[in-house]
Amino acid sequence: MSQLDRAELARRGADAAARLGRSxxxxxxxxxxxxxxxxxxxxxxxxxLADAAAxxxxxxxSFDFFLCTDTIAPGPYSLGPVGDLRLxxxxxxxxxxxxxxxxxxxPALRYDQEGDPHPQDSRALAAAAVSRxxxxxxxxxxxxxxxxxxxDSDGVPVPGPAYGFSRLTGNSAYLRELVSALDxxxxxxxxVHPEYAAGQFxxxxxxxxxxxxxxxxxxxxETIRAVGAHHGLRASFTPKFAPGGVGNGGHVHLSxxxxxxxxxxxxxxxxxxxGTAETFAAGIFxxxxxxxxxxxxxxxxxxxLEPHHWAGAFTAWGLENREAPLRLVRGPAGRRATAANLxxxxxxxxxxxxxxxxxxxxxxxxxxxxxxRLPPPIDVDPGSLSxxxxxxxxxxxxxxxxxxxxxxxxxxDALKTxxxxxxxxxxxxxxxxxxxxxxxxxxxxxxxVMRWLH
Ligand code: GLU
Ligand code: MG
Numbered sequence: 001m002s003q004l005d006r007a008e009l010a011r012r013g014a015d016a017a018a019r020l021g022r023s024x025x026x027x028x029x030x031x032x033x034x035x036x037x038x039x040x041x042x043x044x045x046x047x048x049l050a051d052a053a054a055x056x057x058x059x060x061x062s063f064d065f066f067l068c069t070d071t072i073a074p075g076p077y078s079l080g081p082v083g084d085l086r087l088x089x090x091x092x093x094x095x096x097x098x099x100x101x102x103x104x105x106x107p108a109l110r111y112d113q114e115g116d117p118h119p120q121d122s123r124a125l126a127a128a129a130v131s132r133x134x135x136x137x138x139x140x141x142x143x144x145x146x147x148x149x150x151x152d153s154d155g156v157p158v159p160g161p162a163y164g165f166s167r168l169t170g171n172s173a174y175l176r177e178l179v180s181a182l183d184x185x186x187x188x189x190x191x192v193h194p195e196y197a198a199g200q201f202x203x204x205x206x207x208x209x210x211x212x213x214x215x216x217x218x219x220x221x222e223t224i225r226a227v228g229a230h231h232g233l234r235a236s237f238t239p240k241f242a243p244g245g246v247g248n249g250g251h252v253h254l255s256x257x258x259x260x261x262x263x264x265x266x267x268x269x270x271x272x273x274x275g276t277a278e279t280f281a282a283g284i285f286x287x288x289x290x291x292x293x294x295x296x297x298x299x300x301x302x303x304x305l306e307p308h309h310w311a312g313a314f315t316a317w318g319l320e321n322r323e324a325p326l327r328l329v330r331g332p333a334g335r336r337a338t339a340a341n342l343x344x345x346x347x348x349x350x351x352x353x354x355x356x357x358x359x360x361x362x363x364x365x366x367x368x369x370x371x372x373r374l375p376p377p378i379d380v381d382p383g384s385l386s387x388x389x390x391x392x393x394x395x396x397x398x399x400x401x402x403x404x405x406x407x408x409x410x411x412x413d414a415l416k417t418x419x420x421x422x423x424x425x426x427x428x429x430x431x432x433x434x435x436x437x438x439x440x441x442x443x444x445x446x447x448x449v450m451r452w453l454h
Pocket of ligand 1: 147246248249250309310311322345
């Protein structure tokens with residue numbers, strides 16, 4: 001029996017279509033993020049929205065096997081060119097696109113033709129992780145930070161010093177249109193600023209329910225691209241725009257809540273962590289090598305994960321330590337009860353944000369099951385420790401290549417079980433496919449291939 005209430009979905013879809021039609025929307029983009037981190041899309045005229053909500057829009061099963069280069073990888077779960085899935089727009093997340101007049105967007109959930117959820121649907125997996133947490137009496141709030149390089153139509157980064165007011169001034173019309181578009185799309189922007197690397201900017205948003213946070217990550221990135229096009233500017237979200245420079249991160253902020261109480265603050269543990277938040281954080285910390293196969297999932301991700309680049313390349317955690325892949329952000333005194341959160345810094349924007357949500361929540365839950373504990377925090381650049389001091393503190397390099405993080409994921413039974421055999425296997429097949437295709441390229445060649453893909 002299908003889990004879809006098709007009559008109700010058709011009714012709600014018709015209501016939404018009427019509302020969108022009154023605001024001049026003609027087309028609705030339905031997206032899902034694939035296993036290589038690319039957002040893929042099908043669009044329907046607004047008059048078809050009710051039908052799409054009830055019955056879905058056809059999409060090949062082969063999308064699960066797409067590499068970021070659009071090669072289709074083989075795998076034991078692949079049906080090749082055979083088979084069909086249905087993309088159902090999530091009407092609760094339907095959004096008019098301010099920078100693409102006449103368009104609206106909805107993230108889709110993928111079902112099979114019988115109306116059952118597709119086992120490789122990453123948004124459904126993220127929702128399942130949220131439910132698992134809720135069954136234990138907790139909730140999480142999350143936010144993805146977006147860093148990107150703004151370049152002219154020739155691909156040359158816009159000028160101006162790191163954090164420089166002049167870089168902001170030179171792009172103030174672009175930034176204003178961007179924030180205003182996001183605001184009208186109900187994305188709660190907290191801050192925008194020029195970042196360290198050439199042409200780089202960063203935008204941060206308020207924490208939200210984890211699935212919503214991943215939706216916002218998808219929507220924000222596409223809005224950045226669309227607004228850029230109005231100004232003759234291109235946006236690059238690649239982890240490394242050029243070899244040697246500072247990279248683009250996709251840091252994730254996460255706080256754990258019990259009702260209205262933030263468990264990252266007000267406890268008797270290190271820096272005010274509660275015991276629950278510490279074991280949850282330790283679940284993430286001990287699994288960082290495996291989680292990198294989800295959060296830093298590209299060959300190019302490992303050009304970014306270098307010491308001394310604020311990317312978090314070592315097994316270290318600390319208070320406000322920007323060289324630690326897991327950073328406790330406590331916030332100012334007087335505000336910690338709401339502000340305190342954990343930041344995972346070693347991830348980048350080639351990751352599928354729904355898989356990142358699922359991976360972090362399942363890892364945290366595994367930490368709770370195991371009663372995991374954090375090691376002592378590190379309050380220096382871990383890359384500056386002598387070999388002896390690093391060994392004594394248990395500080396090692398995180399995986400230095402995608403091969404290493406794939407091996408760590410494949411050795412992690414808790415994560416593989418949580419993701420399910422079909423998705424866990426296919427994800428690693430996709431990683432291996434990208435390694436085979438891109439692993440032999442020079443840094444320059446790799447950056448060139450990846451620069452405008454995500
Ligand atoms: N751009 C750095 C990265 O690759 C992060 C800088 C920061 O801490 O905001 O993650
Ligand atoms: Mg930053």
